[in-house]
Amino acid sequence: MKNYHFSLEKVLEYRWGLEREAQQELAESERKLFHEQKRLEFLHKEYGKTQLALKDKGEEILNLEELIMLSSYLYYLDRKIEEQEEIVLDSEVKVAQDQEKVKAAMQQRKTLERLKEKDYQDYLAEVNTEEGKKIDEMGLRMFLQQANSS
Numbered sequence: 001m002k003n004y005h006f007s008l009e010k011v012l013e014y015r016w017g018l019e020r021e022a023q024q025e026l027a028e029s030e031r032k033l034f035h036e037q038k039r040l041e042f043l044h045k046e047y048g049k050t051q052l053a054l055k056d057k058g059e060e061i062l063n064l065e066e067l068i069m070l071s072s073y074l075y076y077l078d079r080k081i082e083e084q085e086e087i088v089l090d091s092e093v094k095v096a097q098d099q100e101k102v103k104a105a106m107q108q109r110k111t112l113e114r115l116k117e118k119d120y121q122d123y124l125a126e127v128n129t130e131e132g133k134k135i136d137e138m139g140l141r142m143f144l145q146q147a148n149s150s
Contacts, residue, residue, distance in 0.1 A: 004123045012112045019105040026098040033091040040084040047077045 006012070054070045 004120060006116045006119055008112060008115065012109070012116060015105065015109040015112055019102065019109050022098065022101040022105045026095070026102050029091065029095045029098045033088070033095050036084065036088045036091050040081065040088050043077060043081045043084055047074065047081060050074050050077060 050070060050073055054067075054074065057066060057070065
């Protein structure tokens, strides 16, 4: 009997490739999200430090120029925080989309793997049936030879 060969092996390999590609995209999206979250965290800390500096300076006599500079910087940081929150939100959406792509790619690959396993089980059953027929035929020949010799 010939060796086992799954007729859709190339398709299965292709699906493996798609899954690996989706996983790489997900890893890149997660890395970007982490980076953007760290940037947002930095902006929040910077905002807090600037507020604290403004409060501390408020207890001292401030000149108008320092007050305007700190207020402007707070306004700038506030805008940057809003922008960064939007970027983080977009990154979170991208991660969720990439997770769905990985999930779909895995399902498609697993479907083909189940089909391959079923196909292999069918192949083994066919091999066993053929071997059983050969054994039966050999047994019948031996029986006939013994019957003819007696």
